[in-house]
Amino acid sequence: MEEIDFLRLLEEERKAEEIVRRAEKEARRMIDSAKEMARRIIEEALKINEEDIAKEEERRARAEIAKLRDELLREVEFLRKMIEENKQKILEHLEKMVLGLGD
Amino acid sequence: MKAKDVVQVLSEEIRKAAEEEAKKVIENARREVEVIIENAKRRAEELRRQKIAQVTKEIRQKLLKEYAQIKIELKKEYLLKKNEIFNNILRELRERIQKRSLERDEVYIKGLRNLIEEALLNVDSDDVILYILPKDQEIVREILPNVIEKVRKRKGRDMKIKIANLSGNYIGGVIVQSVDGREYYNNTLDSRMKLIEEDLFKIVMSVIQKK
Numbered sequence: 001m002e003e004i005d006f007l008r009l010l011e012e013e014r015k016a017e018e019i020v021r022r023a024e025k026e027a028r029r030m031i032d033s034a035k036e037m038a039r040r041i042i043e044e045a046l047k048i049n050e051e052d053i054a055k056e057e058e059r060r061a062r063a064e065i066a067k068l069r070d071e072l073l074r075e076v077e078f079l080r081k082m083i084e085e086n087k088q089k090i091l092e093h094l095e096k097m098v099l100g101l102g103d
Numbered sequence: 104m105k106a107k108d109v110v111q112v113l114s115e116e117i118r119k120a121a122e123e124e125a126k127k128v129i130e131n132a133r134r135e136v137e138v139i140i141e142n143a144k145r146r147a148e149e150l151r152r153q154k155i156a157q158v159t160k161e162i163r164q165k166l167l168k169e170y171a172q173i174k175i176e177l178k179k180e181y182l183l184k185k186n187e188i189f190n191n192i193l194r195e196l197r198e199r200i201q202k203r204s205l206e207r208d209e210v211y212i213k214g215l216r217n218l219i220e221e222a223l224l225n226v227d228s229d230d231v232i233l234y235i236l237p238k239d240q241e242i243v244r245e246i247l248p249n250v251i252e253k254v255r256k257r258k259g260r261d262m263k264i265k266i267a268n269l270s271g272n273y274i275g276g277v278i279v280q281s282v283d284g285r286e287y288y289n290n291t292l293d294s295r296m297k298l299i300e301e302d303l304f305k306i307v308m309s310v311i312q313k314k
Contacts, residue, residue, distance in 0.1 A: 002106035012114040016121030023125030027132030034136035038143030045147030050158050057162045061170050068174060072181040080188055086311050087192075093310045094196050098295045099203075099214025100221055 189303050193296070197274070200292055204275040207242060211275070215239060216246045219277050222290040223254045228281030229262045234269040235277055243277075 083090065096102050203211040219233065235243050243266060255261055269278060269291070276291035299306060 004106045005110045008110050009113055009117070012117045016117045019118070019121040020124050020128065023128040027128045030129075030132045030136050031139070034139040038139050041140070041143045042147045042150060045151040046154055048151065048155055048158065050162075053155065053158050054162050057159060057166055061163075061166045065170055065173055065177070069177055072177055076181060076184045076188070079185065082311050083188055083192065083307065087195075090192060090307055090310045091196055091199060094192070094299060094306065095199055095203075095210075097299055097306070098196070098200055098292050099210065100217035100290070100295070101210070101214050 189307070192303070192307065193300060196299075197296065200296075201274050204239075204292065207239070212242055212246065215242065215275065215277070216250055218290045218292075218295075219243065219247070219279075220250050220253055222277050222279040222288045223250070223262060223264075224257060225288045225290075226279050226281055226286040228283065228286050229258075229260060230282040231262065231286075232265045232267050232280050232282060233277055234267050234280065236269045236273060236275055239275060240266055240268075 203214075222233075223231065233243070233247075247264065247266075251262060251264065263282075265282075274292040274296075276293070276295065278291060279288045280286065
């Protein structure tokens with residue numbers, strides 16, 4: 001009867017271990033590289049341009065002031081117009097109040 | 104089966120098993136990589152959002168201080184303009200009333216009658232002094248009996264009234280004072296204008312809205 005070549009089998013076992021070891025090494029490399037990439041992703045995300053934010057906020061604040069100025073001016077003009085249009089009526093009413101003639 | 108063939112079959116099985124194991128190891132690593140990157144992206148987004156919020160907050164606080172003064176100035180300017188409008192109304196009102204007072208027209212006389220009546224009704228004393236501008240005293244003497252009669256009907260008793268000079272820079276109207284000095288009712292046009300001044304905005308708006 002022919003004998004089994006155990007040496008060859010051992011050699012095959014060694015090669016198999018080598019295949020798994022290489023895969024494990026590659027897996028570790030992949031994970032390390034992913035961790036490095038993650039670190040860079042976070043680092044990049046935190047690089048914000050404060051100057052741009054400041055400019056935008058300044059623009060917003062100026063716009064708010066301009067809006068307030070417009071609103072107040074509009075309000076004064078509206079008041080002026082309403083009073084001008086109703087001046088006689090207002091004065092007559094106030095005059096009556098002062099003179100005790102009703103209202 | 105020959106021993107050689109057995110070794111061949113076993114060798115192939117060993118290699119196949121190793122390759123499958125290696126494939127599994129790589130697949131697991133790929134999944135882990137995906138999770139690491141995905142988590143990093145989420146975390147990065149959150150941190151970026153937080154940092155932007157913080158920086159924005161700091162800048163806004165700084166700007167708020169700078170712009171608060173401008174806002175105050177604008178509001179001050181607005182109030183000045185608004186006051187100017189109402190002061191013009193008051194000035195015109197004063198001129199109109201002064202003119203009526205000087206001309207002593209029908210409206211003024213009717214008003215004076217009402218002011219005296221109102222003042223008399225607002226003092227409890229029956230012995231009073233009417234302080235009236237010298238220029239109005241002649242008219243007051245004419246209208247007074249009628250006013251006293253009206254007041255008598257309202258109060259249910261007679262009043263003893265003395266007329267005296269209203270001194271001071273008044274446009275017109277009346278001050279009633281009880282002889283004992285305990286009661287005093289200022290119904291001068293000037294004091295009534297002061298009262299109106301306090302509520303002018305409300306009064307003007309109500310007139311405007313009453314179309």
